[in-house]
Amino acid sequence: MNVLEIQNLSRHFGGLKAVDDITTHVGEGELVGLIGPNGAGKTTLFNLISGFTPVSGGNVRFKGEDITGQKPFAIAKRGMSRTFQNLRIFPNMTVFDNVSVGALGATGMNFFQSIAGGRKRAETISQASWKALEMTGLTEVADDLAANLSYGRRKYLEIARALAMDPQFLILDEPAAGLNDTETAELATFVKQLNADGLPIMLVEHDMNLVMSICERVVVIASGRKIADDVPSVVRNDPVVLEAYLGGDE
Structure with a gap:
């Protein structure tokens, strides 16, 4: 198929x-x-x-x-998940928060809707984000601002955001x-x-x-x-x- x-x-x-x-x-x-x-x-x-x-x-x-x-x-x-030729990361957000935006995208909800979804929804997003960070080798910089990453690691961050959607x-x-x-x-x-x-x-x-x-x-x-x-x-x-x-x- x-x-x-x-x-x-x-x-x-x-x-x-x-x-x-x-x-x-x-x-x-x-x-x-x-x-x-x-x-x-x-x-x-x-x-x-x-x-x-x-x-x-x-x-x-x-x-x-x-x-x-x-x-x-x-x-x-x-x-279906994708990356972009021109990186679409948020430089003033942490690496973890950037990936969480990707995980949130898979739910079809905005930030406030995710909050309304309660702790279970937040835990699901957090787990998906950590899994994507582990897959891309970014766990050690999870709390760093995206702006402080090398260009190579920013490329992996873009991929991590896509993977957080569990595509x-x-x-x-x-x-x-x-x-x-x-x-x-x-x-x-x-x-x-x-x-x-x-x-x-x-x-x-x-x-x-x-x-x-x-x-x-x-x-x-x-x-x-x-x-x-x-x-x-x-x-x-x-x-x-x-x-x-x-x-x-x-």
Whole structure:
């Protein structure tokens, strides 16, 4: 069974076809990479899947249910969680509180509603937050302000917020951007372990070595259209991909 299915998905901005008739899927337990040149439509595709951008055509199915047009919070409550290319952390809040915001998002409630939910609800959020901190190795800095974290740890904080929602499907938007080689290697191991533990993942990433080394399948888009969808060994040698992406200016 596929956890995610997108069929003929499109998003047009006036005459610009940012995403043009894309069909693909993510199977249960699969780790799929999404690559393409700058401006190819990768982040727009993620935004369509997660409800942050309205769909012009086609549909998105999550766990067999049509979620096309649903709001981000409704999709998140169903079990889809994501990170963002531009980190969306709160620098003047503690690491723990940042992660708690993610855990709260899975409930579909705001802060005051969570308080009204009583101690049991607060304990659930706290437990989910600590679990996410443990998974990402951030427990020792739980009481630190997010602003005081290194950039690498801020990337893990962004992932921890997504994991605190206890997702059944995780979308990672350029998780290795800005990391050095050692940090990227550690991140690759971390993402592979998340997937090995049963979490389906789809990630956008510019680091080709990372994508080709950890992903079971790679989807390539260029100018809003899908040009390849296969295992890394095939995609790596696809002449259309080499022309559109690997041979480009990136």
